[in-house]
Amino acid sequence: MTDSKELELGRVLRAHAGFFDVETAEGLLQCRIRGRLKKKRLSTDICVAGDEVRVVETAPGVGVVEEVLPRRSVFARLHPGRGKRREDVLCANLDQLLVVFSFYRPRMKARTLDRFLVVAEERDVPVVIVANKADLASDEERALLSRYARIGYRVLETSATTQVGLRELSEICHDHVSAMSGPSGVGKSSLANALDPRLAIRVGATSEAHGKGRHTTRVAELHPLPDGGYLVDTPGIRELASYDLAQADLDHCFPEMRELLGQCAFRGCAHDSEPRCAIREAVSTGDIHPERYESYLRLRATTPR
Ligand SMILES: Nc1nc2c(ncn2[C@@H]2O[C@H](COP(=O)(O)OP(=O)(O)O)[C@@H](O)[C@H]2O)c(=O)[nH]1
Numbered sequence: 001m002t003d004s005k006e007l008e009l010g011r012v013l014r015a016h017a018g019f020f021d022v023e024t025a026e027g028l029l030q031c032r033i034r035g036r037l038k039k040k041r042l043s044t045d046i047c048v049a050g051d052e053v054r055v056v057e058t059a060p061g062v063g064v065v066e067e068v069l070p071r072r073s074v075f076a077r078l079h080p081g082r083g084k085r086r087e088d089v090l091c092a093n094l095d096q097l098l099v100v101f102s103f104y105r106p107r108m109k110a111r112t113l114d115r116f117l118v119v120a121e122e123r124d125v126p127v128v129i130v131a132n133k134a135d136l137a138s139d140e141e142r143a144l145l146s147r148y149a150r151i152g153y154r155v156l157e158t159s160a161t162t163q164v165g166l167r168e169l170s171e172i173c174h175d176h177v178s179a180m181s182g183p184s185g186v187g188k189s190s191l192a193n194a195l196d197p198r199l200a201i202r203v204g205a206t207s208e209a210h211g212k213g214r215h216t217t218r219v220a221e222l223h224p225l226p227d228g229g230y231l232v233d234t235p236g237i238r239e240l241a242s243y244d245l246a247q248a249d250l251d252h253c254f255p256e257m258r259e260l261l262g263q264c265a266f267r268g269c270a271h272d273s274e275p276r277c278a279i280r281e282a283v284s285t286g287d288i289h290p291e292r293y294e295s296y297l298r299l300r301a302t303t304p305r
């Protein structure tokens with residue numbers, strides 16, 4: 001049985017307590033990690049959900065991770081305010097973040113939406129804004145959404161109830177590693193179930209209700225989707241924007257401001273009260289929405305530098 005010793009390509013679906021569930025073309029393997037790999041990096045993030053790895057099967061259904069392939073990206077929880085910044089890697093190779101909000105119940109809030117978007121921008125992860133509960137949509141909330149479409153964000157209306165937009169959502173997730181993030185009650189679990197009924201996630205359960213245990217074990221999971229691609233379920237990502245803003249460089253996290261940076265009269269302009277500020281001029285002409293600017297100022301006031 002020499003072929004059982006061959007290296008296989010796999011994807012880590014779950015990392016927990018030193019074990020790694022690795023999906024390979026041959027099936028699922030429960031793996032440990034080769035000792036020599038542990039010396040290379042900090043123990044917490046040698047190998048995480050989303051990693052592409054090479055494994056060898058040592059017994060039926062059991063294997064060893066021999067190599068972790070270079071990551072295309074890491075999605076980490078930041079620890080602000082520490083001298084040496086350390087990151088908890090929540091997931092590797094994340095392709096996109098689905099920022100889920102809902103119409104009417106709970107209502108979309110520009111401020112909260114901006115927070116989630118900034119978290120994604122800060123980490124350079126492409127975003128799709130998913131506006132769920134389209135069956136309850138109002139013109140007012142659609143106007144809010146069009147503001148984001150104008151900035152260049154992709155906005156998709158969905159309804160887990162009437163199935164509007166679910167085919168597009170499934171196409172967006174196809175062959176990508178995607179995570180959902182957003183306030184509780186907007187329909188993340190319902191949408192995940194719509195993408196794959198096998199998930200059977202409890203709907204209407206607040207993450208706090210079952211969240212305690214999961215937060216302490218911090219289990220990140222990738223669910224293979226029926227048509228290819230993965231949905232990431234990591235408590236840290238779901239709840240991220242409620243506390244995880246670490247960076248000072250907010251200017252770059254607002255796409256509509258990015259192109260104007262460097263055009264202010266004063267170097268190091270805080271876009272606050274300085275004369276001939278390109279950002280404030282853009283606000284006055286309507287190129288930057290005043291509420292986005294307001295979000296920017298508020299986030300800056302509460303973000304550690
Ligand atoms: N009207 C309507 N209700 C929805 C829709 N999607 C989810 N819900 C309801 O919204 C509530 C919260 O859904 P859930 O998936 O648990 O949200 P989560 O907290 O983001 O995971 C539940 O009562 C769902 O039945 C939708 O598209 N339209």
Ligand SMILES: [Mg+2]
Binds near residue numbers: 190206
């Ligand atoms: Mg849920």
Ligand SMILES: [Zn+2]
Binds near residue numbers: 269271274277
């Ligand atoms: Zn300025």
